[in-house]
Amino acid sequence: MTANSIPWTQGEAPWQGEFRGADFGSGVSIIFTRIDRPGGGVKLHRHPYSETFIVRKGTVVFSDGTSSFEASAGRIVVIPPGMPHMFSTKSDEVEMIDIHANHRFVTEWL
Template sequence: MATNSIKWTDGATSWDGEFQGGGFGSGVSIIFTRLDRPGGGPALHRHPYSETFLVRKGVVRFTVGTQSLDAVAGEIVVVAPDTPHRFTGVSDEVEMIDIHASRRFITEWL
């Protein structure tokens, strides 16, 4: 079995980058998210697959469907397929691993 390795960021100290797994035989795609100030984050959107967020650093406010919740470092948030969601940094620094259950990113902006 072949092993593939790629560089997911341009800086050794930065926490920011993306990986689409399809070209590497993986069934997942990953976003390494870093927010440097409160209020940052993507607009409301959804995917036809689940998305799992691993909060690595900071506090993040998630809107999932009609619910809102704050997640802190060490917590995991799972969003079901086709569920509108967004997140916003609450703390000064946020780092997350966003795992898309898909070989490629498919996003519908709402």
């Protein structure tokens, strides 16, 4: 079998950081988001590809700059290509896996 196996974290260490697929021959890039305070997040931006968020812990408020909704642990949020979006944490601890459907990150900040 020919495959890449990349060590990400050891033991009980929290998942956080980035995986750029282009570095390993993968068609996706991933951000492991961990925020330990309410109000953390990212400003309005968009990507030319879809982005899928898996909320592992806590509650996050997603917005397109006009309307918003909450997503809590166990929810999956899919943002279509080109759609402006941002998020802000509502709970004390948030963990998400953000999957970018591209081999590298391409972000246009709005």
